[in-house]
Amino acid sequence: MMQSQPNVIEIATAVRQRRVLAREVIDEALSRITRFQEEFNVFTAILPEIARQQAKDVDARVLKGDDLPLAGVPYAVKDLFDVKGVVTSRGSHAFRQQTAESDAAVIDRLTDAGAILLGKSNLNECGMGFTGENPTFGNCPNPWNPERISGGSSSGSAVAVSLGICGFTLGSDTGGSIRMPAALCSLVGLKPTYGRVSRAGTAPVSWTLDHVGPLTRTAEEAAVVLHVIAGADSRDEATTKRPAPDYTRDLPKQIRGLRVGIPQDWFFESLHPDVAEAVTVAVDRLAALGARRIEVTLPLMREVLGAHRAISYSESSSAYASDLSDRGGEFSPAVRTSLQTGQFIPAVDYLKAQRLRRIVRRDWTRVFERFDCLLTPTVATPATKFGESAVQLPKGATTILNAYLDLTLPFNLSGQPALSVPCGFSADNLPIGMQLVGAPFAEGMLLRIAHQYQQDTDWHHRTPPVG
Amino acid sequence: MADSNDFNAETVQQLAAVYGTLPIASDEFPAVAELLRALVADLQALRRMNVGGAEPASLDSPAEPSG
Numbered sequence: 001m002m003q004s005q006p007n008v009i010e011i012a013t014a015v016r017q018r019r020v021l022a023r024e025v026i027d028e029a030l031s032r033i034t035r036f037q038e039e040f041n042v043f044t045a046i047l048p049e050i051a052r053q054q055a056k057d058v059d060a061r062v063l064k065g066d067d068l069p070l071a072g073v074p075y076a077v078k079d080l081f082d083v084k085g086v087v088t089s090r091g092s093h094a095f096r097q098q099t100a101e102s103d104a105a106v107i108d109r110l111t112d113a114g115a116i117l118l119g120k121s122n123l124n125e126c127g128m129g130f131t132g133e134n135p136t137f138g139n140c141p142n143p144w145n146p147e148r149i150s151g152g153s154s155s156g157s158a159v160a161v162s163l164g165i166c167g168f169t170l171g172s173d174t175g176g177s178i179r180m181p182a183a184l185c186s187l188v189g190l191k192p193t194y195g196r197v198s199r200a201g202t203a204p205v206s207w208t209l210d211h212v213g214p215l216t217r218t219a220e221e222a223a224v225v226l227h228v229i230a231g232a233d234s235r236d237e238a239t240t241k242r243p244a245p246d247y248t249r250d251l252p253k254q255i256r257g258l259r260v261g262i263p264q265d266w267f268f269e270s271l272h273p274d275v276a277e278a279v280t281v282a283v284d285r286l287a288a289l290g291a292r293r294i295e296v297t298l299p300l301m302r303e304v305l306g307a308h309r310a311i312s313y314s315e316s317s318s319a320y321a322s323d324l325s326d327r328g329g330e331f332s333p334a335v336r337t338s339l340q341t342g343q344f345i346p347a348v349d350y351l352k353a354q355r356l357r358r359i360v361r362r363d364w365t366r367v368f369e370r371f372d373c374l375l376t377p378t379v380a381t382p383a384t385k386f387g388e389s390a391v392q393l394p395k396g397a398t399t400i401l402n403a404y405l406d407l408t409l410p411f412n413l414s415g416q417p418a419l420s421v422p423c424g425f426s427a428d429n430l431p432i433g434m435q436l437v438g439a440p441f442a443e444g445m446l447l448r449i450a451h452q453y454q455q456d457t458d459w460h461h462r463t464p465p466v467g
Numbered sequence: 468m469a470d471s472n473d474f475n476a477e478t479v480q481q482l483a484a485v486y487g488t489l490p491i492a493s494d495e496f497p498a499v500a501e502l503l504r505a506l507v508a509d510l511q512a513l514r515r516m517n518v519g520g521a522e523p524a525s526l527d528s529p530a531e532p533s534g
Binding site: 208300302303306307310321328333338344345351352357 | 498513516
């Protein structure tokens, strides 16, 4: 009934037109969970009762004539999002008994739009990490090569889409946790502008760096999902009051004449050769579509990296202080150590980081006036093997922390929208992604460029060997 | 936090005692010290930077043009 790789728009259209029932879509999705869960540890909780009830409700609403943009589309949320009556484990033994009393704000919006929640996806413990390894719920391997990491911390969210279980998923991104696993699993991953999507009912990692966004196979699907979840929310005072546009509106527009900024340093300094080659070819492809290349330099990158470290360590240590005090022994040693480390950052460093942030916003706004989007690799290397702590790059051995997050975390600090889109494969058939970054609230521009690129390429049509 | 970046298990233990931090098991002092050394190395450029009179960025709707 359903294609091997579900498409958000095709499913919703078919359900709205009553060519298929939502409950049939969900039965198919649940059977795929049965097929893949044991090997991939995609979910921390599978919710068939909720899914079947929601499917029944959607079928009834469609029959009544409701126009549901995500009718019957199966999805999952990273297990940092609250679902009423379900444990929000945060991927940690320390939260195994924390049952949510209400739904996260984005889940309310998705339910209204007819999407159907299959379960809660696996993650690095407490969203702190980027490998998809989890000592409580098991590691979440990469469908393109199960010996490799899927990325993280939204690992299960990426793998659930990659394996064709979900049409889309939600992740959270504090330093790259949506974009990085999207790149490693050949998906589109969007971190919207800070304040564009509510985080109410989502467990924090670092309040001023956390973003919520979708993972999908295509930019077009991401636009549909973003349109549903974007908007002001009184439960999250960081959300903007400016109206969210229809993100699908400009997708068909050609990109001829758009200016694409290519940074001359930091982002291209030391890349795996296959990544460098794929991104260079992608830039040429955009140029062939009529985009103009602009050479740019983003200032203050080294300072930005330090500021991100100071803020993320301090805020996560503060967010988890009472939990660490009450039951520190229930965290894994790696997470506990990280949370403890944050206690030793002086307030002076934290405040200087937030002062730098104001300077970055001012200076980068000027730089971004010169082009319509910045283009960079999403990560410096394709997926590494589980257990590897460093990777050999042209400028020498690099920790995987630096290889995987240095190119994405700057835009958590600036709060700008950033999107990863598949742009090729390595010689050993591992996905490669490129990152598009825009001015604040320019998600529509990023989605348009990514969509036009995907219309001209077929990377997103490829499926993993096990999918 | 010292710029000299000479954290070790002993200095972390002393700091934890002086500042009354959350509990840290003695066998985890070395791991915290290692993380602190890496963190301080990454903070050097930020610490050297002159931020002039810039105020801390706002935390509510910080991506708005006035933020």
